[in-house]
Amino acid sequence: MSMATTHSGRWRGEITDGVAVFRGVRYARAQRFEPPRRLGPPDNPVSPVSIAPQTPSRMEAVMGAPETLPWSEDCLSVTVTVPADAEPGTLPVLVWLHGGAYLSGSGAWAWYGARRLVRETGIAVVAVNYRLGALGYLRAAGVSPGNLGLLDQITALEWVRDTIADFGGDPENVTVAGQSAGGQSIAALLGIPSTRSLFHRAILQSAPLGLSFPDRDRAERVGRAVLDRLDGDPRTAPVEAVMRAQGAAVRTLAGPGGLNAAPPFLPIAGVDPLPDREAWRDEVRHRARALRVIIGHTEHEMAAFHGPHPIFAAVRRVPAVGRRVAAAVSNAMGRRVFEEPARLFADELTAAGAVVHRYRVEPLAPDAPFGACHCIDLPLLLGDADAWHDAPMLRGLPFDRVDTLGAPMRRAWGEFVRSGTADPLRWQPHTVGSRTVFPFP
Numbered sequence: 001m002s003m004a005t006t007h008s009g010r011w012r013g014e015i016t017d018g019v020a021v022f023r024g025v026r027y028a029r030a031q032r033f034e035p036p037r038r039l040g041p042p043d044n045p046v047s048p049v050s051i052a053p054q055t056p057s058r059m060e061a062v063m064g065a066p067e068t069l070p071w072s073e074d075c076l077s078v079t080v081t082v083p084a085d086a087e088p089g090t091l092p093v094l095v096w097l098h099g100g101a102y103l104s105g106s107g108a109w110a111w112y113g114a115r116r117l118v119r120e121t122g123i124a125v126v127a128v129n130y131r132l133g134a135l136g137y138l139r140a141a142g143v144s145p146g147n148l149g150l151l152d153q154i155t156a157l158e159w160v161r162d163t164i165a166d167f168g169g170d171p172e173n174v175t176v177a178g179q180s181a182g183g184q185s186i187a188a189l190l191g192i193p194s195t196r197s198l199f200h201r202a203i204l205q206s207a208p209l210g211l212s213f214p215d216r217d218r219a220e221r222v223g224r225a226v227l228d229r230l231d232g233d234p235r236t237a238p239v240e241a242v243m244r245a246q247g248a249a250v251r252t253l254a255g256p257g258g259l260n261a262a263p264p265f266l267p268i269a270g271v272d273p274l275p276d277r278e279a280w281r282d283e284v285r286h287r288a289r290a291l292r293v294i295i296g297h298t299e300h301e302m303a304a305f306h307g308p309h310p311i312f313a314a315v316r317r318v319p320a321v322g323r324r325v326a327a328a329v330s331n332a333m334g335r336r337v338f339e340e341p342a343r344l345f346a347d348e349l350t351a352a353g354a355v356v357h358r359y360r361v362e363p364l365a366p367d368a369p370f371g372a373c374h375c376i377d378l379p380l381l382l383g384d385a386d387a388w389h390d391a392p393m394l395r396g397l398p399f400d401r402v403d404t405l406g407a408p409m410r411r412a413w414g415e416f417v418r419s420g421t422a423d424p425l426r427w428q429p430h431t432v433g434s435r436t437v438f439p440f441p
Helices: 115-121 133-137 148-167 181-190 216-227 239-253 277-290 310-316 322-351 399-419
Strands: 002-006 009-016 019-026 077-083 091-097 124-128 169-179 201-205 292-298 355-361 438-440
Touching (some): 019 115, 091 148, 091 181, 091 399, 115 124, 124 148, 133 216, 133 239, 148 181, 169 181, 181 201, 216 239
Parallel strands (some): 091 169, 292 355
Antiparallel strands (some): 009 019
16 A cells, blocks of 8 residues: 555555555535535545446447446545656646546546556556536526536646645646547636646547537526426435436437437536636637647547447448448548547647647557547557456457557657657647648557
């Protein structure tokens, strides 16, 4: 066991193969629909928690079923992974924001385990839990202001600034990285002035930047859809009832056949702490000159959503043309939601003075069952053979092969977190108007 002593208490870590993992480290507490509050000293370390395991991950068809963790509304904790011999305040830090459409997920899931990444690169990794779904992003007058999950993320970054040195991390060398909703969250954070000093670089993986931040009116319509399905006061109703109402609203909002893959809960423009869209864009441009960014996507993002869908399965069965039609529609939607918006955001950042590197993840094998689908980048970076053993998207591919294929990406991410460069791969920065991307694996 390893111990870390901080201003908020003493934390126990488990050491395996020279890497220490501290689980369930609280960074804040929050009452339902209230902003997060930083903590004083705790009595004991807490167990890993996941806010809403009743909400199925929409990626189970490609990632497999998530592990079962204890869960609680009192979920504001981080998992810290560092070399066991780390000296205080010395290690570059990667803060990880998980995906899950703002509906499901936990930074404590084994999929996001960072032992391998830390062992190979010598960085510190902080994986964040934040509030999700209605508990994190509901906007309803007299109930919840919205954007509480975003406030949680900022509070976690403040905790990193104030505390990570005690675990070995350098608070002056912080990169924030995230995939899917986590990547889009980073785009939001880049436009919030109060975050300027909290991180120094950013990695956006498969961020759905084609989905704009909703305004207050749109967010309130989603809020009404949830509250209309809830029997009782949302502030005091059992959390299970809130989750059932959320689930019913999500199914309705997904439309006929569930084809509307856009998450109903998103960071809300013009609601604290996120500025309105114009002010957000101005802030992104203002801070760009000091930014270094990696941004990318997978080649077949929407295969994770459409591949298992019964309507697309029916289209694929149409003789002669079905498979081509289904693939063309899915790929076109992937370009609209992920690829083109990433390119345009890279253009905008570059034009304003940022150094940006773009990438694309390609299929890991010629016969990969879902191609290079959404989430295929995750096992290249995080988790281990046990975490990914039943992932359908990796079917037929031994994990030692996945591990080998991911080594260049882990090396590039590690060097970027350490120094802001991608020199080991001779990865050239993006130029405005370029469509060139660096291929992984």
